[in-house]
Amino acid sequence: MHIDPLNPPARVPWWRDLPVNLKLPTTRLDFLSSPSGVIREAQELAAEAFGADHTWFLVNGCSVGIHAAVVAATAGAADRAPPGGHGAAADHPRPGPAPAGVGVGVARGLQSTPGGIGEESGALGERGGGGGPRAPDVLLVARNCHLSAFSAMVLAGCEPYWLQPELDPRVGMAHCVTASAIAAALAAVAAAGRSAVGVLVVSPTYFGAVADIAGIAAACHAHGVPLLVDEAHGGHFAFLPPGVTAASQAEEAAAQPPPSALSCGADVVIQSTHKVLGAMTQAAMLHVRGGRVSPSRISRALQTLQSSSPSYLLMASLDAARAQAAAGGAYDEPTAAAQVVREAVTRCRFVQLLDDRTAGSRSSVHSWDPLRLTLLVDRLDPAGLPDGGFGAAEWLERTHGLVPELATAKTVVLALGPGSTLQHARVAAAAVQELDRRFAPAADASGSAASRGGADGEPERVGDAAAAAPTSVGTTAAAPLEVAEVVMIPRDAFLAASCSVPADEAVGCISAELLCPYPPGVPALFPGERITAAALRLLRGTLAAGGAITGARDGSLARLEVVVAGQGGRPRA
Template sequence: VREALEGCDEPPAGVLLVSPNYYGVCADVSEVARACHHGQQVPLLVDEAHGSHFAFHERFPPSSLESGADLVVQSTHKTLGAMTQASMLHVKGERVSSDSICTSLQVLQSSSPSYILMSSLDAARAQASMASDYCDGEPGSEQKFSRVVEDSLGAKEEINRIPGLQVLGGRGVDPLRLTVCVAQLGHNGFDVSSILEERHGIVPELANEKCVVFILTLSTTLQDLEQLTRALRDVASSSRRAQSGRDACSSEDSSGLASVFDSPQVLSPREAFFSNQRRVDIGNAVGQISAETVCPYPPGIPILCPGERITRDALEFLQTFKSSGGYVTGCSDATLSSILIVVNR
């Protein structure tokens, strides 16, 4: 980040960082903040969608606000108890104008906000505050983050002892994110996810080529983790283990989406949306301009957006992802055998 900022002719409007990622791996937000704020005073914006619980226990990674970020958005519904869609935006300091944020919200948000969602945010905040070890009041120990953290660490140790399985860990990994790498089982993560659901009634939060991911919360009990451990042991014992001498699970390559695709932006999304379009076989799409979004899910990061040139690398990745058992959203043909392209450009 420091090198990128030093290479800019003019200070950028801001730096956007995603931390933690879907797998619980956190960036060094404090170092990024120092790089942003040194000299140029560039605001740091952090998408902390999966880290809304960080401020409530010392065993969690430091929150982005604590680490020096100027603007932080959290999906409170992901790891705390708020209803789906309920999120929070936090502002710290003067680098980002609160007046500008209020003006933008007036332009973008509904004039009829849901008081049900806002009430759930307040309830989730209260529950998390009471569950923090910094609070001496009720509820009891069963509703404390410390209890969930200890149960999680114990489960991770047990799962790591299962031959063929490895839990993503190390410094900067959320203790309540359970990422289990299955690359040595002879199954991919999609296969393991299906087996867990069909045999044991357990639905992972996410699956990819290498991993299955589970999110633990205040509602997760020790019995839940024991059931999950038994289910993973059953899957491993009935699987053909692949021989692999390398580390199957690392924070640098846990996502299956590590590649960066250079899909040149030819048209704006608006221009592509209102253009003349036609459907072509996916095998004939290389070099064409996409008229729709193509997005592997989860995690929901688009590989192609309207107006972008379709590259061979992007298509090969999408086809591999789909054939491995992944879901592709956004496109009108869910089978990914065809795609809408822009014509007459």
């Protein structure tokens, strides 16, 4: 006798209509929280395949891996700190502003204008003796991090030191963080007498840019700090066939796929196995290599954060995805398929591929993901495509059944995976070339209205409603919004009392919401940051252009949630 929700079948008739067998016994199938049998064996096989010392299966997606990595790195900082060094607050004066070129914008605490967190919210406390609260540990974080990084800082109680990714002026997107910027930021943290618990970066980005992880790892390790890499979209790097990569590589260089973050010296790597390796949704992996982050700390964090009743279907899909990738050949056809689309784009007159030749800036980009093709559509006819990339993506799906991964005002992202075939590539290639012809600029001699339009010769228009839409992320060549002023650390802002005020009156207040415009998924405001008029314009513009804002209590943005007065906020309601 045991609890079985599908027994007897007559009580749960819906399961009989599913094309899978849900009657799987789970007795003697090991425990994810403390594996000693088949789960442990599967994780060890994954570690071997990915080149890790230890691997953990995740059933809460890449997000719980980021949570566990930050919590473990923060908790483990005490293990790495010299005796008396971590809590000697009297020796650490309040830091001043970060040096020019280090970090981003204006922020309190380490990235501070005079008068820091301690004066307004009490988060840092006074640095002098008397047993007062010490300053929180510092996590250096790329601003284009996943939203789960904020949750991780809430859990760990650390203070962010924001690292600005390189900005591409052509399409208004963020690429990567450079090793030199990280080295300078780590030096600034050390000079301020503060404890850096780790550096968290994203590579590859949603648009396929791969950072110089080897250089970043060297900079981190020179300061004794672990490097945590959100490689959600790069789990396939370790299994790509040699000799094939994005067309952006210099012709004289040996064409090689991007190296995995683990092979470049990263200490902790989190991968969304369900995104690019074919596992089921929510299934992910966390890898550790080297001794800078304790495996036991990771295990304890995951025991706290993950479900105690994990899905064996998810775990089985992780093992199956590992087996398929490790067997070899899984990415031969997808890589060849990507090359078919890439070559088709080179024959287009106006649509281009984001690569070394077309990027507005690329000093932070080491290489490009060969299976993520970002199409630049900013040179197509704005009269036919007033929505730009949004309209192009809608047209591709409506006319060719081609569903892009992502669209922004100036880009359309195509992502290939283990299920992508050459037939898929031929359809995509034809679709992109037709897009290039149909929406050629009106001034182009070969792109008459008749050739670009329908049967009646009228030029086709997609997304007329947004023709006069306000500026949003990616709609102009301007760089994305600068990082806002940090007034409260994430944990304090998350726990603070809040209230709702009209959006226009919220300018100058402290945000209690994490407001992130999609696309491109780079947060405009984190809880604890000062709301600015520029941030509000950007968020409203994204909505008007057809994008979405996540994290807002009021999806219309008519009202915003702010920290109440007396806790660091100054609501003007």
